[in-house]
Amino acid sequence: MPRPRTHDDALRTRLLDRAGVLLSTEGAGALSLRRLAADVGTSTTAVYSLFGGKPALVRELFVEAFHRFGSHLRAVPRTDDPGEDLIQLGLAYRRSALADPHLYPIMFANVVPGFEPDEQVGQEAFAALSPLIEAVRAGIAAGLFRQVPDTTVVMSCWGLAHGMVSLELNGYAPGEDDTDAVYERTLRANLAGWRA
């Protein structure tokens, strides 16, 4: 009875892949539905029947970005030194952001108008930080860090990493100094302030 559907899962993944490439190579401004549909070889209607609109498509990219981000963090091995683990997590945080810089604002800045992470994906996003949370808890439990609520130390480490990376991506890198070294020294100093 119906005509065979071409808006299937294969097209869905092709759209998502192409959207990710457009975003990573040319930025959020280059991600338009007409451009995307033309590149993939379909019409803009596909995005509406498969996702529901542009914000819904960006939502998928949002969770995908956090999946990759979480993979970078989970790749950091846990040792018996939670302090050093936190430093390595901070370095991985920046590596992940610099790997594809256009994906980072999707996660933490509202670069696509009309998309705001809802409660559900917000919690999924927060889940990507679980290695960080675990390292902080291990450090507090081992008596390495001060006896403060773990969320305080988590927000401190996350805030510093996010702030430094965000400033760097927006062109506010420290002048002539080596950004890598400044970043790591900053991570270590911040953590030193939390040590018991």
Added chain:
Amino acid sequence: MPRPRTHDDALRTRLLDRAGVLLSTEGAGALSLRRLAADVGTSTTAVYSLFGGKPALVRELFVEAFHRFGSHLRAVPRTDDPGEDLIQLGLAYRRSALADPHLYPIMFANVVPGFEPDEQVGQEAFAALSPLIEAVRAGIAAGLFRQVPDTTVVMSCWGLAHGMVSLELNGYAPGEDDTDAVYERTLRANLAGWRA
């Protein structure tokens, strides 16, 4: 010979004022030239004859935002304790951001497509941080902080404040805890890591 010009400085400031209000109350998405011109009672041509386009108008808002931001920081009195001064500067940083939250992304995130701060306004923006730089230098000179390049400590304090504020504005505030207290404790811990 010519008809009297209505695209004068008065209209210019009215446009800037209204643009600031639109930005502060309804966000960057509500700032359109047609809406702006209609609110002020002129046509979109005024923005082009007075500024040169939307990015140029946003550039003015950018420097204006940094002026206000710098005023907040300069309002913090300098005492003989550079460490405590830095804490107070960090608190003023957040107060300034929360005063009109929609202005903050104009400064530090690319929330308006087509506008990127050029070299000149970027340096003016950085100049707003001079109270921070001076406090850091005073602390290092007094032997309070470690003997490291001052830009390192500056980037550390700035990065942390920017990161925490940025996360808060994007809805990633720490759970049930008091955000004010967590923020201040985080500032103090970070600075403690730099003390000699």
Added chain:
DNA sequence: CAACAAATCGTAACAGCGTTACAGCGGTAA
């Protein structure tokens, strides 16, 4: 075998955006 029905998809239209070309307004000078 032909006609119908139903589901799907591309085309086209709509409203809005920034930007720009252009015609018309409004004074002053001849």
Added chain:
DNA sequence: TTACCGCTGTAACGCTGTTACGATTTGTTG
């Protein structure tokens, strides 16, 4: 009064996301 000329609002262009609708394609039915 008329011609001139700078200034400004209108309208158009190309773009965006979104949506209504007609064309297409199939299986089913007469």
